[in-house]
Amino acid sequence: MTIQKPFSQACENNKEAILQIIKTVFSQPTTVWEIGSGTGQHACHFAENLPHLEWQPSDRPEHLAGIHLWRDEAQLANLLPPLSLDVADLLWPCERIDAVFTANTLHIMSGDEVRLLFERLAVYLAADATVCIYGPFNYAGAYTSESNAGFDLWLKERDPQSGIKHFEEIMVLATKSGLELQADNAMPANNRLLVLRKRA
Template identity: 65%
Template sequence: MSAKPYSQACENNKQPILAILRQVYQPAQTVWEIGSGTGQHACYFAEHLPHIHWQATDRAVNLDGIRLWQAEAGLNNLLPPLALDVTDPVWPCNSIDALFSANTLHIMSLAEVAIMFARLAEYLNDQALICLYGPFNYQGQYTSPSNANFDVWLKNQNPVSGIKHQEDILALAGAAGCRLEADYAMPANNRLLVLKKSV
């Protein structure tokens, strides 16, 4: 059997993120996760939020690793992972109750982020809550030297990636009918943005 993929970052940030998700995702609903990566977050959050059905998604190449984590977790509220690239013209759903994504926006180009919000405008149910975790710039400035160094590293891997400006994210969200509900400071110079879809 293949070894499960592993992310130390997921282990480091899962508890602080969970503390916020407990407040945000209170009603029983299905939460879609964009960019589930290894699948560690999906399993941890599903275990600690048993009233939630967790829908992991990622590009097809990552689904086998997610399945390994889910098989070991054995949780009834973990739905089988789905193949999804945010630029796909049609997503594998009819609607989305709530959405979570961690450490994905800085991997995407700004054009891809714009496409993601355009799709969310179509698929998100009214009053749906979105939680976006990761590093963001504010007023055109890095929030720490480590984030500045991380941004250089990201751009060396892919010139179109990089830490996004919070103001750009809010503008794209606003065009999709979503407004900022909360902006939480998180460990390691990260943030967690909570957005709400409102028609």
Template identity: 65%
Template structure:
């Protein structure tokens, strides 16, 4: 019996708006490393729509089998087999990154893990690397909508150390490693897509 592919309705809802931004950011042939690939839906959709890119999914070990099922169904030449990555790992499976994408990850991680993520990116990102971060953010310590406030409550009910992160704090972490904010795009369902470029 063939295992069922994992499915996220949120991925289906946001993939086209995200794609419109990625087309503007990842214009040159390169490998895009995706942290937190989840179900694998984004990886397959973006790889199909952006054939000049090579897509490298990464996620925690327990999610790799589900991602691989999506890859097996799509059979795209420009997407690699998923790699295991936990941001807390001492060794990451990547040493030089020119393009990075992550969606709906920062609010799942603890604040300490978000700090670790940026510290490790400071090691692996090349100068001029482009980084796209998608998800909900607070501004000046405030929720941008009632739905985001409810979402934050539901996150904390599942894991008290998770929660929607402050835009200003994330930008501070990015600034420490030479990531300069290029754009802050409003997205559907009270999400944002932050675009950074490494300047040193």
């Protein structure tokens, strides 16, 4: 069966705005683990524009074939083959992680999955590791826009366990995992890009 290369319009819309932030955050050579690479579009764009990085895509097994198609077309030496990774996996396919990027993942995950993500990061992150998280968040228990409120309703209709997460609750999980907030960047379309760093 022929697999069609997946495409996300959201990735096309936000990739350049994200790049402008992460090129300053990930300014030194390192390997960035992308958790939940989805279609693979972000991985290709960032690996192409940040040649000093090794970019490690990862996602659940059902998404890997699509990521391979994007990677095969891109032909980038610093874009590594995607790895199978579910945040709930007790053992991740690595010994340590120096940098993490994840986009549009937390709101499609359940609260328990988000908690597990941060528990695993506490185990696998190296000292001084940097974590970038992109997506929508609620602040002080409220939506930041009507469009986010509508998006959250759509998410919950699709999966009652999913939904936009509260910034303050994410910060509690991050702190328990040894992460400190470095920056909370406002992004287009009512999204944010959180930059966190592991305490040494």
